Amino acid sequence: MNTSDLRRIRCLNCNQTFSILYGTIFYKSQTQMTSWFYLIFRWINTKHGIPATDVARELGVTYKTAWRMCHEIRTRIGNQDAGFIVDGTAQMDEMYLSHLGFKKKGRSLLNKTLIVGVYEKTSNKLIVKVLKNADEKNLLRFALKHIFTECCLFTDSWKGYVSFKNFYPKHEIVNHEVGYVSPTGVNTNQIESAWKHIRRTFRTHIRVSKHNIHLYAKESTYKFNNIPSFETVILCLI
CATH class of the missing domain: 1.10.10 (Arc Repressor Mutant, subunit A)
Structure with missing residues (x-):
């Protein structure tokens, strides 16, 4: 019909x-x-x-x-989990997605897009957003919007997280140059596993426009956070 x-x-x-x-x-x-x-x-x-x-x-x-x-x-x-606020133990990290179809190491944004994310261990939920760069101002603005300041927040030792201790008293750091787990047990393993899920989504498509990367990332995040059913998806679309 x-x-x-x-x-x-x-x-x-x-x-x-x-x-x-x-x-x-x-x-x-x-x-x-x-x-x-x-x-x-x-x-x-x-x-x-x-x-x-x-x-x-x-x-x-x-x-x-x-x-x-x-x-x-x-x-x-893509907007279904936009209002989710993390109130438990959280891991925060960044991913650099190459536009050239293969994984390029490093934090240079040449031919790459930055995606920052927060993973809540309690609910196993992920929130992502495309940012222009990973400086302290942008990362902190994203964190304050999606993470309560009373939360336990785990990050790596990137300089963009230096001032987080002033806003998140329970902020702890793992230095990946030393190991993937700190002596106190802090790690970002779960959110790094989530990045693998998102990378597989982008490899499914032949080409993704830079202007639409945020939509593909949020689509992948929705499937990471939920087990979609026909009824729930239809309700989102009408």
Whole structure:
């Protein structure tokens, strides 16, 4: 069934008619609803995302249509955990994602995008955001927005975390030049494992635009934090 063939509803106050899909990603879409539902089913059951080329081939649509459908889902899903605040033990770290298709070591932002994240050990939830650079001001602004100051916060020894002790009294550091676990047991192993999950998502796609990296990162984070079901995803999209 085409979305334009669905029944329209008349408002008793303004006497205007509107589609039952108004305000959803399906509104004014020329793609059949069966194709949308198939894509949502595939998206739910694909851990690291589904390339638009596969969607186009399976649905028999153009690549442009397939990419737009995936992008609509990605945009709606990406904001689901935006209001989550960490109030337990947290690990904070940064990841540098290369635009060249392979992993380049170092903190240089040449042909790379910086993604910073916070992992809460209690709920096993991850929050990520794309930042321009990993200086002290940007990292602290992100932390204060998503982490309560009473939390136990574990980070590495990057200079951007130097002043965190003034805001987070329970802030502890692990020096990775010495070892992955400090003598007091502090580590950032869980969030570094989460970075592997996000990297696999980006390797699934042939090419990701720099302007859309934040959406792909949040899509991957949503799947890391949740076990999606058809019902919960549909509720996010309408």
